[in-house]
Amino acid sequence: MQTKPKHTFGGSWTEIKLDAISDYLNFYQNALKNHKFETWYVDAFAGTGERHAKILKGDIFQAAPLEEVEEVLAGSAKRALEINLPFAHYWFSEQRPSRVKALEALREEYDSDIVICQGDANEQLNKLFSSPPWASHRNSWKQRAVVFLDPYGMSVGFDTLKMLAETKRADVWYLFPRKAVIQQLANKSSGIDADKRASLTRIFGCEDWEERFYLTQPIQGNLFTDSITPESLRMANGDQIASFARERFREIFDFVSDPIPLLIKGHEFFELYCFSNNPAAIRLIKRGVGHVVKKYTPASRRKSFL
């Protein structure tokens, strides 16, 4: 028998993120249950369906020693499969072949309609939303999705968000990698190499970031060279960089939620957003998302040191 690959990732912030998504999935399915829509749960960075995590167990008040134990918890795919009112379709994509195999094994455990794709999430999402039944199909109008974008780093292209916005039928939960983005932005713009430059342009979907974050200042040469070399220095702090990202999202989505900050050891690593571009449902979506953001934002700050 083949052993399942272990997918070890995350911490207390991961459970907050997954709880927030699960709450929204329940809200969404309840809200749409009496409509004629076909609902999809689309998980583009699906992992294996499980999460191996080290958990502190024990209770000093009951004289049980504190110890670190490894637990297998449900990941996003499994949680979505287990909600009370299941989606009509589940669509998972994952880049690593061993994780795709684990998802295929998971499929055997459920009766649901589950499609699994291997490859880059951006490409696979493009294929899904440009093919029937999402496009060129008599039932295209019926399709509705919650899309979860849960990358480790800067893997989601702005073009992918734009494509999802243009469907007008997908609510998108996006784990924006705030810390990774800030780390690419060196103090001097000369410190950003071509690869970093390209990934920043890809995540923001424009080249304006450089002008917004950096200021060119002449630096006085010394007595001997007497040349003046202009140097471009980063003026924007983390909050200004994150708010530029938010501005970019607002250019393509009518609704951009306040982000749930996900902190690790007190530092803001990620921001979890919900976006939507579905004018008919915007009030309902705002209500559901607002409830989730309000519920999990304080928990996220409280638990950030665990």
Ligand SMILES: C[S@@+](CC[C@H](N)C(=O)[O-])C[C@H]1O[C@@H](n2cnc3c(N)ncnc32)[C@H](O)[C@@H]1O
């Ligand atoms: C944070 S994990 C996702 C965890 C998952 N949502 C869960 O809760 O179990 C990110 C996953 O994305 C996969 N991945 C990384 N880059 C990818 C890409 N460009 N396209 C698709 N999957 C990718 C990784 O192999 C990893 O399994």
